[in-house]
Amino acid sequence: MSKVPYAAYLRVYEPLAAFGEPERSHWARYAERPDPPGPQEELRRSIAELVAVPGRVVPPKESADAYVAVVDGVVCVCPWRTRLRSWEALGEVGHWLMPQSVVDAALPPEARERAAAEYGRWRERNPDARPWIRSAVWHVPVRWFALFADEEREFVPAEGERPARLRYRTPMVRARQRVARGLKTVREAARRAVAEAPAEAGAGGEEPAGPLVAALTDVGRWLEEFHPRSLVELDYGGLIYTITEEQLAADRSAAEVAAGLAALAEGDLDRAGRLYEELTDRWMTVRERQFAN
Numbered sequence: 001m002s003k004v005p006y007a008a009y010l011r012v013y014e015p016l017a018a019f020g021e022p023e024r025s026h027w028a029r030y031a032e033r034p035d036p037p038g039p040q041e042e043l044r045r046s047i048a049e050l051v052a053v054p055g056r057v058v059p060p061k062e063s064a065d066a067y068v069a070v071v072d073g074v075v076c077v078c079p080w081r082t083r084l085r086s087w088e089a090l091g092e093v094g095h096w097l098m099p100q101s102v103v104d105a106a107l108p109p110e111a112r113e114r115a116a117a118e119y120g121r122w123r124e125r126n127p128d129a130r131p132w133i134r135s136a137v138w139h140v141p142v143r144w145f146a147l148f149a150d151e152e153r154e155f156v157p158a159e160g161e162r163p164a165r166l167r168y169r170t171p172m173v174r175a176r177q178r179v180a181r182g183l184k185t186v187r188e189a190a191r192r193a194v195a196e197a198p199a200e201a202g203a204g205g206e207e208p209a210g211p212l213v214a215a216l217t218d219v220g221r222w223l224e225e226f227h228p229r230s231l232v233e234l235d236y237g238g239l240i241y242t243i244t245e246e247q248l249a250a251d252r253s254a255a256e257v258a259a260g261l262a263a264l265a266e267g268d269l270d271r272a273g274r275l276y277e278e279l280t281d282r283w284m285t286v287r288e289r290q291f292a293n
């Protein structure tokens with residue numbers, strides 16, 4: 001079986017109470033299964049779609065599967081929604097760091113156009129739909145680490161044929177609080193920078209909409225879509241196959257982001273900038289491995 005692709009995942013597990021009928025009953029029965037499919041099975045099905053003749057860039061129907069977690073005795077599920085995620089991933093093709101010829105060979109333009117048109121019609125009928133899973137290829141976005149604390153880090157060393165694993169889990173309430181605090185810290189630091197250098201800012205007191213502000217705002221809005229008693233999980237997923245176990249064991253990215261935000265709140269811009277640069281450089285090194293033979 002193929003390994004999980006080089007992607008990390010941000011997942012939300014919602015309690016059954018968050019779902020209306022008949023979906024709630026479906027997930028209640030599903031959670032009782034003794035061997036629910038995991039990430040490897042989702043990958044296998046995705047690859048089967050791509051290698052089919054003709055290849056399908058989007059599954060013909062939505063998945064009825066989910067990841068299951070029990071939080072303080074409460075059953076929570078994270079629906080795969082593979083079809084919706086495939087549609088949304090097609091919208092990011094233009095941002096892939098690979099030659100257009102390679103993209104077109106893997107995902108023919110005609111197939112992408114048909115899928116985009118189909119998605120547009122589906123979205124008109126389902127304007128409020130959103131995925132429970134976000135993914136990032138070859139890296140973990142820095143903004144995701146802002147949701148977690150270092151003590152929520154779960155590292156499991158490799159054993160036998162089972163690879164090492166690294167993930168973070170936190171209650172939704174804490175994730176929202178951390179995003180809000182991080183966003184406030186970044187905005188206040190940006191305002192101070194504008195106040196101290198109005199000529200360079202050029203907008204005289206307007207709040208600068210920097211990339212980190214936009215990124216934290218985006219993930220914060222996404223979290224608001226879910227039940228407050230949900231569980232939020234950051235899973236390094238397939239990145240474990242491109243990062244050594246020693247590097248995984250030493251990785252404390254969430255702690256570094258927290259330290260950077262703390263330095264920013266204290267006005268120590270040099271330390272905040274240094275921490276951010278070290279973190280982004282390290283993840284860029286991982287991301288650039290996609291170009292290796």
